[in-house]
Amino acid sequence: MLITLVILILSAAFFVSGKVRSDIVALCALIGLLIFQILTPDEALSGFSNSVVIMMVGLFVVGGAIFQTGLAKMISSRILKLAGKSELRLFLLVMLVTSAIGAFVSNTGTVALMLPIVVSLAVSAGMNPGRLLMPLAFASSMGGMMTLIGTPPNLVIQNTLTGAGYAPLSFFSFLPVGIVCVVVGTLVLLPLTKWFLSKKGGNDEGSLAGKSLNQLAKEYGLSSNLFRLRVLNDSRLIGKTVIELDIRRKYGLNILEVRRGEVSQHRFLKTVTQKLASPDTTIWVGDVLYIRGDVVDVNRFAEDFLLEMMDGHTTEEAANADKSLDFYDIGIAEIVLMPSSRIINQTVKEAGFRDKFNVNVLGIRRKKEYILQDLGNERMHSGDVLLVQGTWQDIARLSKEDTDWVVLGQPLAEAAKVTLDYKAPVAAAIMILMVAMMVFDFIPVAPVTAVMIAGLLMVLTGCFRNVEAAYKTINWETIVLFAGMLPMSLALEKTGASEYISSSLVSGLGSYGPVVLMAGIYFTTSLMTMFISNTVTAVLMAPIALQSAVQIGVSPVPFLFAVTVAASMCFASPFSTPPNALVMPAGQYTFMDYIKVGLPLQIIMGVVMVFVLPLLFPF
Structure with missing residues (x-):
């Protein structure tokens, strides 16, 4: 037991220092447990075959597809337009939209997606972006509490419960807790951000990135003299190649691109093929030609070859048309x-x-x-x-x-x-299918199977540019960290360390009743999460919480919920969760800003949860 505790304490120290990558620390701890024969090789490597780890891999792929197809950006930007110029409405919408997306997508990905949108909206509303960016990071963590897949600690407590022989939690068992988190967070952050963050953040949206593709197109005026012509059934250029048309010499025009929409039997499987107009490109019915040149010459060319002008017949009309050069291929x-x-x-x-x-x-x-x-x-x-x-x-x-x-x-x-936005409906359908398989009990599919099916479908239906792009969405550091630390809880249990720690908690706090004991577990987890990643904290504290509940003869469910909420609701440090760190430079925050805004929120959230959790999940 002593060796296990020493390995645990050393791991925690390295996690806190941050000088060694967290996945390397986890692997070193795992090897330590193997060398001292605390775990057998099968036990030590069991984390890599754990269904939770496989589910996390699948969720990275599904979340990546939601970004790659532009689905998340499309939904969030449309909803946020409702805010107009009102500071209060913008604040509330940022909290609600971010938490809603965070329920299904990793909190890091949610913040990466929403950050440029929120900065842009704040600037256009004449509001300081610094007031919204910290709430954005916090809301992504709060939203993760709404569903089973929202945040890794939720999967950890599910694994601990089922491993101990208890009934598994459903997909939306977390929803009431998540709603309470979002409501409390919004009410507390509304005054705190106004007091402490109103003068923070001076970045405009342009300083967050270099010259974008659309900015380049605008700078060179590519759209101002760009026209689209559709090839009809009776067009005179069907079957001809670009070189045969001799369009540059005869009409003074350039064919930039030939776009061919290929629709299979199911319209959701539509693909868009872009081809550069090379001399040997053959034109077929339904092709859309992207042509640059003078509007008079374009009209003449369209009339000569019986082509349909998809834009207006004057430059002014064409400029207002919904057209642009897309950059899929x-x-x-x-x-x-x-x-x-x-x-x-x-x-x-x-x-x-x-x-x-x-x-x-x-x-x-x-x-x-x-x-x-x-x-x-x-x-x-x-x-x-x-x-x-x-x-x-x-x-x-x-x-x-x-x-x-x-x-x-x-x-x-x-x-x-570049987002493959024509695939957004496919990504939406697959995500809805995955959630349906996880929510409805009459569909005999395990959650991990549902996630694997969704991840594979995202790749097969072309929601990624290629398979390599899907692999790149997986955060392997998180996966190895998680798989490497899962056997630590087994070692703590096997050597009696978790029983010893839980006995110490029970003997110290158990006589005051289950609420006080649960509060002790909550605030111990909350304190640890300020120094160690929330996933690692949940892995370490979940078996201790389970043992503590069993020893005093009450349901372990509220105790395990205390662990996942405390691990996820860590706001007092910029380094406790990736979202907190992501918004730090953009919002121009200091460490003290997190203390001023995050610490009161973290304490208030803890106090509320200590009273709410026993009401939602009775002892």
Whole structure:
């Protein structure tokens, strides 16, 4: 028992110091338990096959798909538009929308998604972003308390309960507790943020990121002379290639892109294929041609080949149309020509960007001048910035030719940010299916199976650009940390350490009744979470809470809920949860800001929960 406690204390010390990655600490603790033969290899590695760990992997994939398809951003931005310019309404909506998304998606992902939206809304409402960003982080943690999958500590107590032979909790068993957390949090944060955070945060939305793809498109005026033409059944260019049309010489137009919507038998499985208009691209019925040029020439071309103009017949009408260059498969980037470049003084046509790299040059920025017409014959100068268009892989390939130019930004990183918004309905349907399988008992599917099915469907239906993108959404540090620390609770139980700690708690507080004992467990967990991650704290405290309840002969459910709430509701430190740390630079907060706002909230939440939990889950 002594060795187990020493390993536990050393692990906690390393977790607190933060000098060693948490997953490495967990693996070192695991190896320590193996070396001293406290656990057998099968027992030590049982965490990696635990259904909770597998469920967490699946949930990372499902959450990643919800972001990749733009579903979460679409929902949150539309709801937040309801706030208008009212500070109170904006504050309340941020709390409600964030907690609602946090119920189904990891709190870190929720904050990463909502942060730019909230900053943008605060700036447009003339409100200080600092007043909203800390509540945003706290609301994501509160929302996690609403469902079984909302936060890892919820899965930990479910695992502890079922492991001890008790009936499992349902998907929405946590909902009443989560609602109380959100209500208490909103009521307490409303005055606290006004008193302490009103002058915090001065970032505008532009300072949070570099030049976005849409900003580039706007800067070069790509949409102002961009027209869309649809190929009809009787169009005269069906089956012809781009080179046969000779559109540049005859009409002075450029075909930038051919978009082909491929719809399977089920409309939810729709895919969008984007092709650069290469000379050998063949045009088919239903294709949409993205063409740049003068509106008169575009109209003439459309009439000659019987094409449907999808935008207005004048430049003004077209500018107001709902059209833009999307970047699913095709992207844009800027490249700067080096003084030593071999292509200086060559024309764009002579440089052969199309032949050598399969990219189009859409514009040239020369000092403050933008050159957009007759680019093929334009001679390039040292220091010119070229806007190029091509597939993301071809643009990334340009960065290897670093002797002639430098690619600004990271094309593949930009590609990863592009949302596949036409897949949002698919992601929504899969998420609803997953929740339905977990909520309704008449569907004979275990929660872990439901999550695995949902994760696989997200990949198979194309909600990710590729399988690698799905793997990248998994936070392996969290998974290894969790799987590595789960056997620690087994070691504590096996050596009698958890029984010893729980006996100490029971002998000290048990005589005062179950409420006082539960309060002791709650505030011990709350204190530990200020220094150790909430997942690790829950893994360590859950078996102790269970033993304590068993020793005094009461239901362990309220005790385990005390552990998960205390582990998740940690607001007094920027380092206790990833969301707290995420908003710190954007809100320009100091450590004392978390003490002023988070500590009172953490204490009030604890006091409320000590009285509410026995009412919701009787002893």
